[in-house]
Amino acid sequence: MDVKLSTILVPHDGSTPAGQAVPYAAGLAAAVGGRVVLLRALPDATEIGRPEIRAAIDAAKADLAAIVKRLTDGGVTAEAHVYDGDAATAILRAARDQNADLLVMSTHGRSGLGRWIYGSVADDVIRHADTPILLVPPHCAHVWPGGRPARILVGLDGSDFSQRILPIALDLARVVGGRVHVARIVEIPPVGLAYADAYPAAMYPELDPTIELDAAREYIDRLTADLAARGIDIETTVVLGSSSGTIASIASEKSMDVIALATHGHGGLTRTVLGSVSTSVLRMSTVPVLLVRPAPIELSGETAPTATIER
Incomplete structure (x- = not known):
């Protein structure tokens, strides 16, 4: 497995802990000229006719857009997507859709997207992902090095x-x-x-x-x-x-x-x-x-495709 950093996927549930992963992804992308792809997973996001779902999608897109702007203002190529479905399925689907070379995730956040280490999300992602995963602990205050190896x-x-x-x-x-x-x-x-x-x-x-x-x-x-x-x-x-x-x-x-x-x-x-x-x-x-899991476990009974919400 050769490491390429053309595309770095960052799941982000909107919480402060989840945001800790962004600077590391940005630092890596800046070092190699790669792009950062932000992901928000929303259950029932395809039901856009429901006012509360529409509001949640709009809020998610606005939140992600603000992060994208900060990254692009800093010279990092970035984009964002909102996926329908549970967190683990959305992450795995987005990694494949975006041809992600690396996943960068916080190990603590809220809801499904926050249970990286202690819940089923981490287990599913680690066992099924075929890309390296960089996990950022909640108490990690380390700054990605700039100007030195x-x-x-x-x-x-x-x-x-x-x-x-x-x-x-x-x-x-x-x-x-x-x-x-x-x-x-x-x-x-x-x-x-x-x-x-x-x-x-x-x-x-x-x-x-x-x-x-x-x-x-x-x-x-x-x-x-x-x-x-x-x-x-x-x-x-x-x-x-x-x-x-x-x-x-x-x-x-x-x-x-x-x-x-x-x-x-x-x-x-x-x-x-x-x-x-x-x-x-x-x-x-x-x-x-x-x-890194050198031999990722294949998904049995592939879950139905996760929709990408772009409207």
Whole structure:
């Protein structure tokens, strides 16, 4: 998957938290000359004969138009669309209609469009979207860097699956003019506890942290050497600790601009966005989190097409 930022889709429900995603989308679009597409989802929006629906559509279009004006006044190409239907379906449909290269979403807002992390909207979007998703935590006060390379922190757990985020992060760094820092987190599983989705056996043998750290360093050395042979220079960290807490700490200590994760792998990074690690990272992070699912789940029983309201 090559990262292109020609079109960046930003779902926006009109709330202040949802608006936090806009500056990041604008910063990325400005860096590469891309366009920002704003989206508002309104249930029953096709029933424009009802006065309350017509009023809601008009209010949504006026709100989005004001944001578009601010972006275009700042030199960013932008447009807005109002879609009929539930939030997740509207987001997925708009991503396809607009050929979105990236979704940028707030992790907190109101109504359906606000439940990115803790409700079904996030689950549906993450599982079915075939584009990377940049999630902006509600307490994120970080400003997208201007005038300097962006710093991208990649969290790896040693699995082939988690490593699939690396080419995407490297490509993003190339596109926006950034630098990648790879963190190999060594997480020792609790002895005697069963994690059926993460560990192959009910009883996991006790591991020697020294041996695990040495193996992790060898893994990073091989990775670094392979990239160096291709002319790619990265920074690295190998550390023992909990995946979520360590990733967030490294991002803060090293002044990272983005954290990049695959949605599942081995060990601490096994869980999907609604699982413990990614959710914890989002709760603790003060910078946006880029999530990529290398193999998106196909929708079964495709929902009827979502209407775009342009009247």
